[in-house]
Amino acid sequence: MRPLGVRVDDWLKDSEEVGPSWLTVDLAIFTLRDDQLMVLLIERGLDPFNGMPAMPGGYVQKDETLRDGALRELAEEAGIDGSQLHLEQFGTYADPGRDPRGRVVTVAYLALGPNLPTPVGGTDAARAFWAPAARLEDGALRLAFDHQTILTEALEEVRRKLEYTAVATAFCGETFTLRDLRTVYEVIWGQPLDPSNFRRKVLNTPGFVQPTGDQWLPPTGRPAALYRRGHAWLLNPPLLRAATSGQRG
């Protein structure tokens, strides 16, 4: 092992309480396929947890920002060009016991995109595949490290952000119909929405979507107007889920 290439405080040098750590990014990549919310997993090709499913991710290189690292891993492990999709940091996990190799800090990123391609095998990962996001919560999936926790929290973050931000458009292509956008909400929230009311709310929210002027001809039915993302990120008013069951708080 080579010595550390960093200078540290005098106090730090004398202390045995602080040690170096390894910095990684892990990606919670969600997309919509066949009207289902899917999450990208890889099968680990190395110990620890060899053979187990895990989040795509890897070490952040020297002189690389977290975001750049996330984009690189997105390309390497999932074959996805990240410049087209929504990438957002959402949490950092560093519990001492989370990785048997030592103190490994992972910064988790949310990556959302429209109908992403079937992933090619990456460089490190033995295999990459889409799994229904619902599997994360029914306990039918056992993941490496604390990735089960991370992905569950990522999923909840997506659901919540759908209400208050325009993040739903990240699941649509460059242009999309209101039907496409509504399907995003319906699939992720797991409940049908009234087309007419949805339309009114979206169009009355300034900056949510912009009409392109073009139309899309469905296989059957009336043509639908096409839209693209607006400039707004925070939705005001928010597009709230009906407070049907459960607690409201």
Next chain:
Amino acid sequence: MRPLGVRVDDWLKDSEEVGPSWLTVDLAIFTLRDDQLMVLLIERGLDPFNGMPAMPGGYVQKDETLRDGALRELAEEAGIDGSQLHLEQFGTYADPGRDPRGRVVTVAYLALGPNLPTPVGGTDAARAFWAPAARLEDGALRLAFDHQTILTEALEEVRRKLEYTAVATAFCGETFTLRDLRTVYEVIWGQPLDPSNFRRKVLNTPGFVQPTGDQWLPPTGRPAALYRRGHAWLLNPPLLRAATSGQRG
């Protein structure tokens, strides 16, 4: 320098692209004093940036969780017992150039509490003091590292969370009047709110606050009922700012 005490992947060992990093937590500590939102700063006692104001924080120790590290720094540098206040991770900053000593990753925590005490000088910090949060945005303050960026983002996070969560109660004591709670919103949003309407919204939001049955006698005026925090965290419906000026999105 002692060798690393961690095992790493074969791939990692061979690579010069990945190096160790140092893990710190930095704290954005906000409180209300004299009807002003204040942020806690320390004056650095060490290079780099010796003598400059900075966020309280420090290295995370081995076998310590991020949260425990944040709580320890809260006690060491600010003399604050963190068990009573709201502590929440909100972002991680790791740009290669952010610290001249090398790759230092900092996980930023939001710490919110009611009228916190004037800080005693900490162990590392030369001096700790409260500064008006408004100073963060008027450019009158120059902070060490990227702390200016971090604190500005923290402030925006607080403002936003006020709308959608019950975080405002974190700025109040164990029990509080609706006037106290309203003052939190008024100070942080910088706009007056109608007492009557505020009352109705808060009481109609299930789980936001619970009446204690006790009263508080102000120096003048009618006694006010006392409340404590409710069980709800997400507010439904949210307590939205009036969409007066500016963009709504």
Next chain:
DNA sequence: ACACTTATGGTCACAGCAACCATAACTGTA
């Protein structure tokens, strides 16, 4: 008794919403 202050409660007009119905514009088939 009175003014002063603050908490609490109510009214009213209006905006946004859910539920529902109606129409438009395309497809394919008899």
Next chain:
DNA sequence: TACAGTTATGGTTGCTGTGACCATAAGTGT
């Protein structure tokens, strides 16, 4: 061509929550 089927779009109605504003309650000190 006529028609059913399908989907997008548009409108109506009753209800709920909101902002602006007014009224009352319950303390203080003079």
